[in-house]
Amino acid sequence: MPVRRLIAAVYVKDPETHEDLILLPGESPAPEIAAEVTNPNAWDAPSPDDAEPEPTAAGGPGPTAGTPDQEQGEADGVGAKKSTSRRTRSSSA
Numbered sequence: 001m002p003v004r005r006l007i008a009a010v011y012v013k014d015p016e017t018h019e020d021l022i023l024l025p026g027e028s029p030a031p032e033i034a035a036e037v038t039n040p041n042a043w044d045a046p047s048p049d050d051a052e053p054e055p056t057a058a059g060g061p062g063p064t065a066g067t068p069d070q071e072q073g074e075a076d077g078v079g080a081k082k083s084t085s086r087r088t089r090s091s092s093a
Contacts, residue, residue: 003028005044012036 010023015032023029023037037043 002046004034004046006037006042007044008039008042010037010039010042 005028006023006025008025012021012023012033013019013036014021015036021033023033028034029037
């Protein structure tokens, strides 16, 4: 298993002693302490050498997959638009 390092300071509780711990950037905590870090953005990105290949689904795209044109439009921000919210000012007497 590759060694992961923190890129952000995090606060966790030691599962055995219940003490509050501060883990600093650059540290590689023990696995039982690392399991307490719930934010995935606190960790450095694994190097391509360390990354395990992700499993791929057999048989192609799932039933919710759109057409390539739809996916491209949504990626460009063309497909889905937010309506502007309308706020009325409350009149003060």
